[in-house]
Amino acid sequence: MSDCREKCWNDCECVGYTSGNVSGCAYWRGKNLEFVQSDIPYGLLANTYVLDSSAPSRPAKKRHVEIISAAVSVAVLFILGSIVALFAIRKLKKDHLTRKRKEDQLSDLLTLDGYTEMYELESGGANNHHDLRMFTFASIQSATNNFSQDYKLGQGGFGPVYKGKTSEGQDIAVKLLSRQSGQGLLEFKTELILISKLQHVNLVKLLGFCIHGDNKMIIYDYMPNKSLDFFLFKPSNRERLSWQQRFNIIEGIAQGLLYLHKYSRLRxxxxxxxxxxxxxxxxMNPKISDFGLAKIFKQNVSEANTIRRAGTYGYMAPEYAMQGIFSTKSDVYSFGVIVLEIVSGKKNNGFHQTEGPLDLVEHAWELWNKDCALEIMDPTLRGSCIADQVQRCIHVGLLCVENHAADRPTIEDVISMLKNETTSVSMPKNPAFITRNSIFDEAETSRSEKLLSPAYEFTVTEVEGR
Known part of the structure; x- marks a missing residue:
């Protein structure tokens, strides 16, 4: 009977129960004020029991324990839920702040506000650079074996450059901004913006960047044949450069400059x-790289002046080195020096004799005036070069290094003279070179005096092969 009573008690619709001398219970259940009698087992005795509100219920102590247990469970669940919700909210806020900080950082990196008044970037800020890949620091560490010395490709003014391989198997070059570098965030931003905007077969391809605390990195497509100086200025490597390869390199550099000066969205x-x-x-196709010192011009601006000069000794145009004036003709001067170096296999500033020329430009000019310009040619090219083509390259190189910027050809004219043998080429005038007891020496003295002024900045880089 106790079993029947317990079952009826736990059934909200049960209003009565009975049990006989055979197995089983019978119940009366109330539904919508009607009572439904269950099947009464065979042989059931007529002992019937009805639940009465006045009847004794389950022990109060047991009910209290159940109520308290239920209340405690609800409270615990509520507290746990609140804690989980609090952590979730804090994580969402943290993620939002992190994302906002990264967006602000990216937006700041991809704008050059305050950098120079000589250009106008397209509106849209970072949105125009949504295709830039932001590498994680962990992925760069893994790619370069934690910046191992075995992976180091070279050292520049910006900082060290490392070879790496991404998890996808792509070879990359990682340029790390050195904390000891004279170049800084400004140069980093300049290079990042310019290369992300520029697309040309003769310009290095930017893959992305990485920022980790004070560490700033630019990631490029890896160039397996390193840089031009690796071949030109090492006797063991120089003979690996045929004349056809050298001429293709000269033409490729010129095409890259033409794009920068004339056909890119920004000059x-x-x-x-x-x-x-x-x-x-x-x-062995050339790719112009390292845009950290580049300047952006409006299309209608031809030249500008700066007191903050930076560049590499031996490749700086005289008007830029002495007066801070730079233009597309400044790059043409540097190109002319490179042409003479490619033809000769010698560095422009590699002359240290007590007598004779002080640099390659002066040496080339002396040979030109003696009508024996081909003597400047790299001896390893004899028998494999086209003499007329070499002569024309020397001629064009000397036109590019003329003393006055206005007398130098544009890079467009340079390409025409190199590719079209029927194009008339004017005779070169006195180039800009350093001679003993020359006006240039006086200008150097004047410049040294200006360096004493704190408002005057000047940066040069000595060239060393990697």
Whole structure:
């Protein structure tokens, strides 16, 4: 009977129960004020029981324990739920702040506000650079074996450059902004923006960047043949450069400059063109790199002046070195020096004799005036070069390094003279070179005096092969 009573008690619709001398219970259930009798087992005795509100219920102590247990459970669940919700809200806020900070940082990186008044970037800020890939620091560490010395490709003014391989198997070059570098965030931003906007077969390809605390990195497509100076200024490597390869490199550099000066959305003055900044891909195609010192011009601006000069000794145009004036003709001067270096296999500033010329430009000019310009040619090219083509390159190189910027050809004219043998080429005038007891020496003295002024800045870089 106790079993029947317990079952009826736990059934909200049960209003009565009974049990006989055979197994089983019978119940009366109330539904919508009607009572439904269950099947009464056979042989059931007529002992019937009805639940009465006045009847004794389950022990109060047991009910209290159940109520308290239920209340405690609800309270615990509520507290746990509140804690989980609090952590979730805090995480959402943290993620939002982190995302906002990264967006602000990216937006700041991709704008050059306050950098120069000589350009206008397209509106849209970081939205125009949504295709830039932001590498994680962990992925760069993994790609470069934690910046191992075995992965180091070279050292520049910006900082060290490392080879790496991404998890997808792509070879990359990682340029790390050194804390000891004379260049800083301004140069980093300049290079990041310019290369992300510029697309040309003779310009290095930017893959993305990484920022981790004070560490700032730019990630490029890896160039397996390193840079032009690696071949030009090492006797063991120089003979690997045939004349056809050298001529293709000269033409490729000129095409890259033509794009920068005329056909890109922004007119770009590189300001640091030199062999170490000419990278070579697997097919020895040249790629202009290192835009940290570049300047952006409006299309209707032809030249500008600055007191903050930066560049590499031996490749700086005289008007820029002495007066701070730079233009597309400044890059043309640097290009002319590179042409003479490619033809000769010698550095412009590699002359240290007590007598004779002080640099390659002066040496080339002396040979030109003696009508024996081909003597400047790299001896490893004899028998494999086209003499007329070499002569024309020397001629064009000397036109590019003329003392007055106005007398130098545009890069468009340079390409025409190099590719079209029927194009008339004017005779070169006195180039800008350093001679003993020359006016240039006086200008150097004047410049040294100006360096004493705190408002006057000047940065030069000595070239060393990697």
């Amino acid at each position: 770009i003055i590189h300001r640091d063109l030199k062999p170490s900044n000419i990278l070579l891909d697997k097919d």
